[in-house]
Amino acid sequence: MCGSVASSGGVSTHTRKLIENLSVEDSEILLYNYYTNEDNAKTTNIEKVYRRTFGLFFEILSNKKKYEIIHDQTSGGIFSFISSITASIASKIAGRKLIVTFHYSNTEEFVKKYKPFFNFVLKNVDTMILVSNKQKDIISKTFPQYSNKLVVIPNGYDSAFFFPRDTDECRAMLGVPVNKKVIFNISNLIDIKGHKYLIEAIGNIAKTRSDIYCIIAGKGYLLETLEQQIKDFKLEDYIKLVGWIPDDEIPIYINTSDFFVLPSLGEGNPIVMFEAIGCGKPFIGTKVGGVPEIIASEDYGLLCEPASSEALEKTIMLALNKNWDTFKIKEYAESFTWKNIAKTTKSIYGQTL
Known part of the structure; x- marks a missing residue:
């Protein structure tokens, strides 16, 4: 699992909770965190870009015997989405399946602005998970040839933490x-x-x-x-x-x-x-x-x-x-x-x- 695990943020919460619950499902998850630690304020922008590019590339290739699937949690703008570009290249070299979950509110604007990059990722990804059907509709209309790669899985919540109280x-x-x-x-x-x-x-x-x-x-x-x-x-x-x-x-x-x-x-x-x-x-x-x-x-x-x-x-x-x-x-x-x-x-x- 490649993603941002920081002290706050929707993508971080999604990544962290998915790992916790997949581990319960008897799936062994290896985490590559785009932050050097959980306090995102202590990770510089240069470090974040490095970890989404060269750092991720070397991680995928050097540990390819340890996993079967690369799952990248990405979002917009381009400095977040660049991790999926890196993973698309590295997954082909490593010979591993690639899944990308794309989180972003302005999907239509992002796809239009970065159409060649999005096309590259869709061409190389095995499955792209989206968090809403609206995202899927937007991407399917722009890239109908890849619509069979798109699946929708919404976000969730921790029922042990969020439940009715007095x-x-x-x-x-x-x-x-x-x-x-x-x-x-x-x-x-x-x-x-x-x-x-x-x-x-x-x-x-x-x-x-x-x-x-x-x-x-x-x-x-x-x-x-x-x-x-x-x-x-x-x-x-x-x-x-x-x-x-x-x-x-x-x-x-x-x-x-x-x-x-x-x-x-x-x-x-x-x-x-x-x-x-x-x-x-x-x-x-x-x-x-x-x-x-x-x-x-x-x-x-x-x-x-x-x-x-x-x-x-x-x-x-x-x-x-x-x-x-x-x-x-x-x-x-x-x-x-x-x-x-x-x-x-x-x-x-x-x-x-």
């Missing part, structure tokens, strides 16, 4: 008001996550009801901008930015909420969506990436168009007034545990061999 107890642990409708969001504080639309929506809702309380977790370059937006709208009593939170607190925060909101402008197949429904919480989001494929019923959540605070406001209001079935949401989420995702991935290994 809401009042979780709120007491974190000092969250017990008499409020709590909305939770966790994501990097960057433009594509759409936080400004969430704050605008909460601002409009707060004009008519005072029982809402929105918690936003995460770090990023927009922190000061969002803090100022909250002050400008006078929403300090309605929205709280809690910054980065450790992994073991994420399920507690999710379980304090009445529902989870992700107002992204673009996504692939967000892992946090699976974590939210794994806790039995409805997912309120936007119709981007593979999200509509998972939230395919209003029993599990509600979706709206991206980049619209008005649409998000209406959707949140519907969610606030809806009676949600926690058990039904949790039961649906079970098919997306990492254990089940690993079983499906292992079957792809068998088919590829």
